[in-house]
Amino acid sequence: MPSALPASPADTSTTTTLVHAPSARTSEWWRSAVIYQIYPRSFADASGDGIGDLPGITGRLKHLARLGVDAVWLSPFYRSPQHDAGYDVADYRDVDPLFGTLDDFDEMLTKAHALDIRVIVDLVPNHTSTEHVWFGQALAAAAGSPDRARYIFRDGKGPDGAEPPNTWTSVFGGPAWTRITDPDGSPGQWYLHLFDETQPDLDWDNPEVRTEFEQVLRFWLDRGVDGFRVDVAHGMVKAEGLPDWTGTSSMIDGAHEGTSGSEDGSTGAGNQGPMWDQEGVHEIYRSWHQVLAEYDGDRCLVAEAWVEPLSRLARYVRPDEMHQAFNFSFLTTLWDARALRSVVNASLEANDEVGAPTTWVLSNHDVVRHASRLGLEVPGSKPNGIGEGDPQPDEELGLRRARAATLLMLGLPGSAYLYQGEELGLPEHTSLADDERQDPTWWRSEHTERGRDGCRVPLPWSAEEPGYGFSPTGSTWLSQPDSFARYALDVQRGTPGSTYEVYRSALRLRREFSLGTGSLAWVDGLPADAESTVLAFVNREVLVVTNFGPGTLRLPADLELLHASQDLPLAEDDAVLVPADTTVWARLRA
Ligand code: NOJ
Secondary structure, eight states: OOSSOOOOOOTTEEEEEEEEEOOSOOOOGGGGGGEEEEEEEGGGGSSSSSSOOOOHHTTTHHHHHHHTOOOEEOOOOEEEEOTTTTOOEEEEEEEETOOOOHHHHHHHHHHHHHHOOOOEEEESSSBBBSSSSSHHHHHSSSSSSSTGGGGGEOOSSSTTTTTTTOOBBBBBBSSEEEEEETTTEEEEEEEOOOOOOOBBBTTTTHHHHHHHHHHHHHHHHHHTTTTETTTTTTOOOOTTTTTOOOOBOSSSSOOEEEEEOOOOOOOOOOOSSSSSSOTTHHHHHHHHHHHTTTTTSSOOEEEOOOOOOOHHHHHSSSTTTTTTOOHHHTOOOOOHHHHHHHHHHHHHHHHHTTTTOOOOOOOOSSOOOOOHTTTSSTTTOOOOOOOTTTOOOOOHHHHHHHHHHHHHHHHHHSSEEEEETGGGGOOOOOTOGGOOOOOHHHHHTTTSOSSGGGOOOOOOOOTSSGGGGGSSTTOOOOOTTHHHHHOOHHTTTTTTTTTHHHHHHHHHHHHHHTTGGEEEEEEEEEOOTTTTTEEEEEEEEEEEEEEESSSSSETTTEEEEEEEEEOOOOOSSSOOEEEEEEEEEEOOOO
């Protein structure tokens, strides 16, 4: 049992329960790294066209070094018609002119490495763009030809083949099949797309597809990248015969049959669809593991897999497969002490079993920002976008809880992901005009789901400049809310108590106390009033306490306060008071 927790003060009897010992494996950087997600369209624009780009990123790397992150993950910047913001790749070996050139990429990578920041790039292997050369060849070729066999083309059902080959629906809404017109103008076969119709699924049973992606991995490894985030890692292999399935799938949650999320983030039904989490995907990752192992420097693979339960997700990070998997069960857990404790336990247990680090994440480019989710009536619930007319989050309360949630997360052992702008406390843009929306979800769901544009709004760097300093021309591809003036980096930098400074101190302390490779022992019995719920644990010598309220928690006086997500009220004696929706880090006084 770690000894950090206060020998309990006389008026309480605390108990500690160890659930995760300090990691013996500490040499690989990714086991404990804090990784910052850059969404290139919206990070920083150097060219002035209103869309972020690689030179924009290079120009702002110092911000990330100062913040104290270990690595960045870049969402796709490859050649793409941008029907799904770059997750529709037309050429895996080139940079889209929107974002710059390969030389710009190399320059960014060199500068990042010089600042001790590693770089992970996005790999999108489940589908290409319809503008990929392979898809053009498939359309021009005959049914049954090798050119078609790189994708999943099938004849339609019914006498004239006018019905789709099966009942699957797209994750973005609408059918998962589109019928093509043959070169002679007659209606032809159908192709599968689990996402937009501009994103045809590849056939991973085809050895040519496998060889091609191994070469793509090598192309970027040779350039010096430190790893890959693998898009839809649980979707590449489909069940034999493509059997009918009428369930729906939604981003981040495991595919489900219409059940609603439970408090530990599990959707209950798990991934039952014949397109998800098939055994065959693991062979692919074993072969990629070998490719990466040929390179020096602990290169890594990160799975984006919406798989439940966590024990199932852990199969992606067995010792000879990927290195990390995003913990979406944590992200989708409600703001509730009991539910969070249970998902943290399940996460550590599942990953410890296979010797992989657990990851933690609260926001990314596919979900409503956690500063807004936590201000909703059901805090932490996950609507697919928020617009005018929808119930609006409480901005102040949401930010307060978001800061508490982030300090809780950064106190946990393992690796943590941050999404650009959360270090500023950015809320979701919840009043974006519907005619500005670009996410295909919005129109594919027939305007029932607003989708993800609200978390993708260009970042505010300086309060006084047009476009809040995002671009030299002031232009931004999505409009920014007026409230961004309050959140701009320049008004937060150096301002004690700002969200940015809270993040920065947290990252510094996390490093100083080696929390990433640390331990977790729950602490029960802290003196809280009867109505309040509290989550408390010790990681190495640091006590992390989150008070979910509604009352105030009083910590024993023999604790030294290290950090807090909010300014704390002063007690008459020396005690540390923790108000509702606040996290503190403390340790025993020397
Ligand atoms: C997951 C990505 O995060 C999301 O943005 C994208 O739309 C889908 N995969 C399809 O590539």
